[in-house]
Amino acid sequence: MKKILIILALTFSLGTVQAFSLDSLFAKKTIQLAEFSVTDIKGKTYNNHTVKGKYLVVNFWATWCPPCLKEIPDFVDFYSEYSDRVEILGMNYEKADKEKVIDFIDSFMVNYPIILDNKTNKPAFQKFGEVIGMPTTFVYAPDGALIKYYEGAIDMQTLKKSIGL
Structure with missing residues (x-):
């Protein structure tokens, strides 16, 4: 027994x-946002401190990418409505001429910061995570925790759901 x-x-x-x-x-x-610093196409710097307290949407895109072109208008509308609580960084993930990118974003009336893939910004590009295809979008909570990751085009409704709206 x-x-x-x-x-x-x-x-x-x-x-x-x-x-x-x-x-x-x-x-x-929980995956936390790495320390980063990038300078947008207009010369403004963004880093962990400038986005603190806001949701952060990091969107990797290119001018030659049809799904990227499809989602840009939704990003523009989303940023117009929620820029008080969300920062979007449009990471132009291609070796493109600055003037070409400026003409491109002007034609789409992009209202959020665009970051070029250049020598200055390259180290930060790699800190957000692996980009296998485009577009790729990372969504971080105000505390820096990664809350969503998307491969492929997303729309405004998906962006809203990502941050609980």
């Missing part, structure tokens, strides 16, 4: 240890 009780006790205790290990294995990990 003692042997059976010992075996049962060991079995239940191992199950508890395994359950604890599995819970910790599948626990949600």
Whole structure:
């Protein structure tokens, strides 16, 4: 009888240890916004301190990317409505001439900061995460926690849902 009780006790205790290990294995990990600093196409600097307290939407795009072109009007409308609580950084992820990009964003009436992929900004581009395809969008909470990641074009409704609107 003692042997059976010992075996049962060991079995239940191992199950508890395994359950604890599995819970910790599948626990949600929080990814925090890395320290960054970028300068937009107009010369204004953005970093962790300038976006603190706001949601941050980091959108990687290119002028040659059709899905990127599709989502830009929604980003413009979203920023017009929510710029008091959301900062959008449009990360132009291509080796493009500055004047070409300026002409492009002017034609779309882009109202949010556009960051060029240049020598100055390149280190920050890599800090937001891996970009496999475009467009790619990262959404961070006001405390810097990554809350959403999207590959492909997103619309205004998706942006609103990302920040709980």
